[in-house]
Amino acid sequence: MRALSTLPEPPTRPGNGHLQDWALRPLPLIEEGAARARAAGGDVFRLRLGLPAVVGVGAAWNRAVLTDLGTFRSAGSLSRIVPYLSGGVILSDAPGHAGRRSLMNPGFGRAHLLALQARTRAALPSVPGGAFDALAWADGAVLRLLNAAYFSGEFDEGLLHAFLAPLRRPFPVPAVPRPLLFARVDAEVRRLAHARLREHGHDDLLAVLAPLPGGLEEVRVSLAAAHDTTTHALAYAIWFLARHPQWHAPTRHAAVLKEVLRLYPPGWMGSRRLSRDLIWGGVRLPRGALALYSPYLSGRDPAVWDRPDEFDPGRWAGKPPAWAYLPFGGGERLCLGMHLAQLLIHDALAALPPLHAVRGDATPLPGLTLGPRGPLIVTAAGDARSVAPGPR
Numbered sequence: 001m002r003a004l005s006t007l008p009e010p011p012t013r014p015g016n017g018h019l020q021d022w023a024l025r026p027l028p029l030i031e032e033g034a035a036r037a038r039a040a041g042g043d044v045f046r047l048r049l050g051l052p053a054v055v056g057v058g059a060a061w062n063r064a065v066l067t068d069l070g071t072f073r074s075a076g077s078l079s080r081i082v083p084y085l086s087g088g089v090i091l092s093d094a095p096g097h098a099g100r101r102s103l104m105n106p107g108f109g110r111a112h113l114l115a116l117q118a119r120t121r122a123a124l125p126s127v128p129g130g131a132f133d134a135l136a137w138a139d140g141a142v143l144r145l146l147n148a149a150y151f152s153g154e155f156d157e158g159l160l161h162a163f164l165a166p167l168r169r170p171f172p173v174p175a176v177p178r179p180l181l182f183a184r185v186d187a188e189v190r191r192l193a194h195a196r197l198r199e200h201g202h203d204d205l206l207a208v209l210a211p212l213p214g215g216l217e218e219v220r221v222s223l224a225a226a227h228d229t230t231t232h233a234l235a236y237a238i239w240f241l242a243r244h245p246q247w248h249a250p251t252r253h254a255a256v257l258k259e260v261l262r263l264y265p266p267g268w269m270g271s272r273r274l275s276r277d278l279i280w281g282g283v284r285l286p287r288g289a290l291a292l293y294s295p296y297l298s299g300r301d302p303a304v305w306d307r308p309d310e311f312d313p314g315r316w317a318g319k320p321p322a323w324a325y326l327p328f329g330g331g332e333r334l335c336l337g338m339h340l341a342q343l344l345i346h347d348a349l350a351a352l353p354p355l356h357a358v359r360g361d362a363t364p365l366p367g368l369t370l371g372p373r374g375p376l377i378v379t380a381a382g383d384a385r386s387v388a389p390g391p392r
Contacts, residue, residue: 002283007046007054008036017048023171026366027296030055030269034297042281052289054280057297059304059323061280065272065293066323066331069094072291074333076273081175082368083182084167088214088221089336098332104218107208108336113343115203116149121347123148127380131358134238135231135374138348139168142231145344150205150223151192159188164227167368174368182220189216222337229266230341232371233327234348236260239362240311242355242378247313253349255313257342261327262320263311265295268370270329295326296370354381 010032013020021029033045034057043058056062065072073093079085089100106112123144128137143164147155163185166173193210196202209215209222237260241248247256270293278285285291300308304324306315328335335341360376 001279004046004052004054004283004285004289007044007283008040008042009033009046009048010036012048017050019049022047022049026269027364030294030297033057034294034301038303044280044283047290047292049290052286053292054285054289055292055294055297057294057301059298059321062293062298062323062326062330065270065291066326066329066333069097069332071275071278072272073275074272076288077271078269078290079271083177084174084224085221088218090221090225100214101332101336103212104209104336107205108340110339112203112208113149113339116205117343117347119152119204120145120148120344121351123153124348124351127352129380131377131379133374134242134360134376134378135235135372138231138235138238141348142227142234142344145348146223146226146230148204149340149344150219152202152204154192156188159184164224167224167228168371170367185220186216189219193219226337226341228369228371229337230344232264232266232369233257233260233341234345235372235374235376236264236362237345237349238352238355238378239357239360239372239376241349241352242357244311244313245354245356245381248349248352248354250346250350252313253346255316256349257345258316258325259311259313262299262305262325263309264364264370264372265299265327266369266371267327267329267335268296268364268366269294270326293326296364298324298326355379356381 010018010021010029012018018029033047033055037043037045037057043061044054044056047053047055056065074091075093079090089097089104092100125141125144143157143160147153147157147160163181166176166178189206192206193216196207196210206219209219212218237257240256240260272291274285274287274289274291277287301324302308304321323330328338355378358377358379361373362376363373364370365373
């Protein structure tokens, strides 16, 4: 039986192991680790982050992390250090997770979301005339769409923007406690919830969640989890439709979104903590170690995907290999907001005119979520002749 220290790992820096690269350049760090793991004939590598940590790069590891809920626990994951995500169903574990999740599922199911669709479509902002930044437009659009879905558009927009804005900043900004801001948000959520509990006829997500045990916390946490993930996926989809206009048709948007989420999954890294020692590939992984899985690495695995770094929605004519495509997680912990995000994004894309890419920086910028560095300047195709092209 080998020890954790025998696993391959990326190069370290004197004095801090991988911490500096984890903070400043995590994607090259994990790509190097994955390459070394595969070269060694394995599917896991080690990171030195101040505590034992292991990252898996294959389908078998992904399946284990997302289905063995007794061994791979959420309560000690990296979400714990981010106040926005430190609570609710995100950090609940077996055996309580399934029951808590089942109470919330109806509100986020297809049938209920379709009942809200007219309201969310009405909240979608118009497309600016001339050239505009797709990333900035998506940011504002998703804020309005979530306000409509959760609160029927009644939440104070300035407060909602202030609450969500720190999530878009690099670490450690999202992890900084903001008790006064959270208190203001919680007070507004309670005010709107009381109206829904007193009056009949409300059907937004707040009305569904407010009566549940811990429902108001679930509102705040799920809202925070939804905004940047949906914004970044929408922004990337707009950018690629502008660069590949032959894919800009409602019947083709599903394949475009799947390809965007393969290349640029907003949840680029997931984390758990081991509740017991685990033997994996002849290596003992110690209890308490961080166990990481990466939808980013899985979506670009050259052993699974042909031309993994190329944008090719045509690959989605078939099904992906099991446990190789994980933008929404998997198993019992499949993302609660998956259907909501897809509904909002597809409606937004369907409302857009034919587009032309002007200039932009789509380099993935990893933070709490993975998004484009930006800006992503696009224009309606009919206006393209009047806009000077720039670097892409």
